[in-house]
Amino acid sequence: MDLLVRRLSDELAEARAAHARGDWAASYAAFVRADGIGSMSPADLDAYAAAAWRLGHGREAARLAERLYNLHLRTDPAAAAMKAVEIGLEWLTRGDLNIATGWTSRARRLLADAPDGVIHGYLAYLDTVLAVVAQDVEVAAEHAERAAAISVRSDDPSLTALVPVAQAMVAFADARAEDGRALIDEALLLLLAGDVAVEWAGDIYCVVLNQCHRLSDLPRMRTWTEALERWCDVNKPATYYRVCDVHRLQLSVTHTDYRLLENELFTASAALEGVNGWVGAEGFYQLGEVRRLRGDTDGAFAAFAKARLLGVEPQPGEALLKCRLGDPHSAATDLRVAMAGRDRVGRVRLLRAAVEIALACDAVDDAEAHCRELEAAAEVYSTPGFRGWAAHARGAVAVRRGAFHDALTAFDAALGHYRVQQSRYETAEVYEWMALAHSGLGDDAAAAADVATAEAVYEQLAVQPSGACARKSPGGLTRREVEVLRAIASGATNRQVAQQIRISENTVGRHLANVYAKLGVSSRTAAVNWAYQNNVIVQAD
Structure with a gap:
């Protein structure tokens, strides 16, 4: 018995010492032994x-x-209540709202007879977040106000930083966008002071980055992502490195070669399963978008299904994919269902796709209604992303109505907003629509220049053209299928192709089967010969 006591004492001493110097691996290992x-x-x-x-x-x-x-x-109800709040935060971060609500209820019961203190402030913050998710803005505002009142009476830096975040969430939900932006900017200053407890600081980064992404405010999202990277380097929380990776990759899709993103997105998103369900689901949704734009239909549907399993409805990406596959009416139905359950900001993120799909259905009046709603929201929230989408949608509707001069004016505005966002894919889409407007005005030279500009951007991003100009790819091949075809033309085996473009051998085989079916051939040699004859690849490749 004395030996066990000494061993326990030694292990605990080692664990405490490692913890004090920030050696988390050594501390954890010693605690496990103890x-x-x-x-x-x-x-x-x-x-x-x-x-x-x-x-x-x-x-x-x-x-x-x-x-x-x-x-x-059993011994300290106040400490138990605070721990219940922290556990509630953990479950909220994982994306399980029911369990998070259960833990906040436990904390509330333990605090029922206690005077308001700091713990009540933390609880009020969590209640604010839960109410915003439930789209109950009035209740959220009450909780945020209570957290603010408690914060004024306390001297707790973490609660002080949480209050403007809670107030910002309420402001955005209440369409007070300018107030919301000022509040999150204030929260960043409080975080940079370095006094916020690590678990609450991590939550603030996640909440604010989610808000920036929802509002398509990419400049502010870049600022917060850079701050999160610096915070991770100082505090070294393993999970938040992955959170940072997902947000960095969400920003990278605006301007980076998409072939470089797939593996990173999958790795970062998969690592967050069961740890941070919200961000993990967003990562899988973004992976689906990358695959959709690359022409990998099966891979896109698989990633969208994973996002849905983790709690994020994969719209508008899934609807846009269905539309591209020739089923715009089903896509329009899916979007209507999705929009019915979204708050105002959530609806905005679907509206430009709704315009595009309505136009594909020849429902120009529906497209006009969606466009007007998008323009109204862009005026209220005034982020470069929303303004870019609204101008983009207005231009597309104008083209379909034959108002080509009006369309070009709208597209010029969209390009300006997209430059601020560094949104290169959307920029290429606009150039395709501009080509249609210039063609409608009889300016074929300008239309050809627009198409060339769009195609150059698509090539740089390694994605499929949007199809706005109704241009068909040779043989109906997707860019991913051309990539596989180019690789086998160089003599690569299926395994080598898989290694080169970072997909599985089974996926290579599936792409080749699709190529054979589209081209009406039955061998690799015949497919490569067709590609040379039709200038899909050239000898220099």
């Missing part, structure tokens, strides 16, 4: 959970936090 020997104090259990969280062991950290909650429950 846990196998005997019981530990609440302070040690808390440090053990913190080390697990820092290393990205989210599920284990949550289990340890629940053990600590049960310990506090």
Whole structure:
């Protein structure tokens, strides 16, 4: 018995020392050994959970936090309530709102007879987030106001930073966009001071980046992502490196060769399953978008299905994919269903796609209605993304109505907003629409220049043309299928092709089967000969 006591004491001493110097791996390993020997104090259990969280062991950290909650429950109700709030935050981050709500309810019961204090402020912040997600703006505003009142009376830097975030979420939900932007800018200054507890700072970064992405405010999103990268380098929380990766990649899709993004998006998103469900789902949705624009239909549907499984409805990407496959009426129905359950900002993110799909259905009046709603929202929220989408949609509707001069004016405005966003794919789409407008005005030279500009951008991004000009790719091949065809023309085996373009051998085989079917051939040699004869690839390739 004395030997076990000494071993436990030695392991705990090692764990505490490693924890104090920020060596999370050594601290965690020593706590694991100590846990196998005997019981530990609440302070040690808390440090053990913190080390697990820092290393990205989210599920284990949550289990340890629940053990600590049960310990506090018997002796320290206030500490138990705070731990319940922290566990609620963890489940909210994972994307399980029901369990998060259950933990906040436990905290509320434990605090029922206690005077308002800092813990009540943290609870009010979580209640604000949950109410915003439930689209109950009035209740969210009440909780945010309570958190602010408690913060004024306390001297807690983490709560002080959480308050403007809660207020910003309410402001955005209430269409007070300017107030919301000012509040999140204030929150960033508080974070940069370095006094916010790491778990709450991580939540603030996630919440604000989600808001920036929802509002298509990419300049502000870049600022916050860069700040998150610096914060990760200082605090080294494993999970948030992946969160940072997803947001960085969301920004990269605006201007980077899409062939470089697929593996990174998959790796970062998969690592967040069960840890940060919201960001992981957004990552899989973005992966689906990359694959959709690359012409990988099956891969896009698979990524969209994964996003849905993790709690994010994969729209408008899935509807746009169906539209591209020749089913615009089904796509329009899917978008109508999706928009019915979204808040105002969520609807805005679907409206430009709704315009595009309505035009594909020849429902110009529906496209006009969607365009007007988008323009009204762009006026309210005034982000470069929303303004770009609105002008883009207005130009497309004008082209279909034959108002070509009006269309070009709208497209010029869209290009300006897209430059601010660095949105190169959308820029190429606009040039395709401009080609139609110039053709309608009889200016074939300008139309040809527009098409050439669009095609150059698509080539740089390695994506399919949007199809606005109704240009057919040779043989109906997607850009991914051409990429596979080019690789086998160089003599590569299926395995080598898979390694070169970073897909599985099975996927290579599926792409080749599609190529054979589209070209009406039955061998690699015949497919390559067709590609040379039709200038899909040239000898220099």
